[in-house]
Amino acid sequence: MRTCDPDAYRLLGVPVQATDALIRERYLALSRTFHPDRAGGSAEATRAFQAISGAYRALSEPAGRQAVDRELAIREPSRFAEGSGAVRAAEALAEGLGRLGVKRQRLPAPSRGRDLRVVVTVPFARAALGGDQPVQATWRAVCGDCGGQGSHHPSAEPDCHVCGGAGTVRVGVRRLSHRCGFCGGRGQVLLRPCVGCAGSGDCEASREVLVPIPPRCRDGQLLRVRGQGEAGGGGTSGTGGATGARGGGEPGDLIVDVRVSADPLLQIEGDDVVCALPLTLGQLLRGDSVDVPSLDGVQRLRLPAGVGDGQELRIAGRGLPRPEGGRGDLRFRVQVDVPSLAGTTRDAALAAWQTLEAAVGPQGHRRARRFAEAVVARQGDGDA
Ligand SMILES: [Zn+2]
Ligand SMILES: [Zn+2]
CATH class of the missing domain: 1.10.287.110 (DnaJ domain)
Structure with missing residues (x-):
């Protein structure tokens, strides 16, 4: 030769x-x-x-x-x-x-890993009281199997036969340079692509991070967790953050975008947590104990005698943590659940109700009686 x-x-x-x-x-x-x-x-x-x-x-x-x-x-x-x-x-x-x-x-100079941003849904009670939230941080990392080469034997892979190894081809009358579509600009054809990354050179890396959620965390709040982002330059898949970056720069930060999941029963008003409490007339009259929701799990609430529609019941110290210490209250707004009479039971229920009203008498429905009296008085004024 x-x-x-x-x-x-x-x-x-x-x-x-x-x-x-x-x-x-x-x-x-x-x-x-x-x-x-x-x-x-x-x-x-x-x-x-x-x-x-x-x-x-x-x-x-x-x-x-x-x-x-x-x-x-x-x-x-x-x-x-x-x-x-x-x-x-x-x-x-x-x-x-x-x-x-x-x-x-x-x-290559060591480079700081990128910050990762992740949207995380935090349960209502944890957002209110604070606590650790497990978060999965994922990113594209250099494949650890092939070091980002896409092949276990990059030096033995042949040149791309379309572009001759240049990674680009010249096309058209003006001979403009374009990236080779056959090898994607790599200049090589991978006959033995890396099993770990299928030849792409990168793969998904992830790690679970326990993110400390501060008390009274709001929907849309951004939390920054230092050193739990993408591994620094030289880091490979599976290595973790501050302790796992190999031969590279500082890891980036994890930015947590908090979404607080709504609670179907509880709402926040200032330092307090508020709950609508529908009760039957029987529960109110008997003074039952009922199970109620709270930030701290289900609680038992005893209904005091004489409580009526629209009144508020309170469990002290079960609301939001206050910045100055202590906690707000948990408040329940009583709503009398008026029975709906329908279907085959309607007549029997109405008969029983009439018996009850007769037993209670006009004194038993003070608000309704006062209202009716006020309207009557107004009629008298109009006639005068
Ligand atoms: Zn690989
Ligand atoms: Zn090519």
Whole structure:
């Protein structure tokens, strides 16, 4: 083979911008695969091994590589397009080689992990009293299986046959550069994509964080939890925040956007929690004890004698925590549940009711009687 072979890059499956370290790494990987001792000594394998060795001889010498580049620049200038995906791919590969133990060309500066924002629904009572809320923080992290390369053997993956490893193709009359649609700009075709990330190079990472919810937390409130965001640069999937970032910068913060779930029975008024309490006439007259909801679970409330519709009952110290200490009250607004008489039971119920009214007499319905008397008095005024 000639020492100046413009296909030397293709034979090694590297972009023309490849670093010396990458060329050497790729050569070693390919020569291991096609070495006559390992490939069974077939004629094809031997020819491939000789071609690979020749290509490496050409590219490993500065003078030889310059000669290859000069001839290639005339035949295929597009392969030297600046800013092509291949440059980035080459950088990524060089970094990947560093992870594999090959000396790195350039260490990336540690970077702080991004802040993560997560919307969290907090139960009503926990938002009111405060407490720990488990929150799942998820983000896209560099795949830990392949170090973000998308392949377990990135140096052994072949060049994309559509773009020749450049990551870009020139199309149309004006020869505009476009990202290669076949390899997505990577410049390589992944024959053995990483199992962990299916070749994408990143995967979902998550961790459960116990977020301390402050008392009296409002709907829409933003809480910042330091160091529980995305892992810093160099962090990989499964590593956690402040303690888990490997070789990278500070982890980001977790921003919790609180949604307080409404309670169907309880509402907040100032420092107090208020609840409408429908009661039957019988419960009121007997002075029963009833189960009532509260921030602290179900409570037993004894109805005092003589309590009526519209009155308020109070359990002290079961409302919201006050900033100055102590708690507001839990208040119940009594609503008499007037029976609805319908269907087959209507006549029997009405007969019983009339018996009750007769027994109670006009004194038993003081408000109704006073109202009727006031209207009568008004009629008398009008007649006068
Ligand atoms: Zn992977
Ligand atoms: Zn391509």
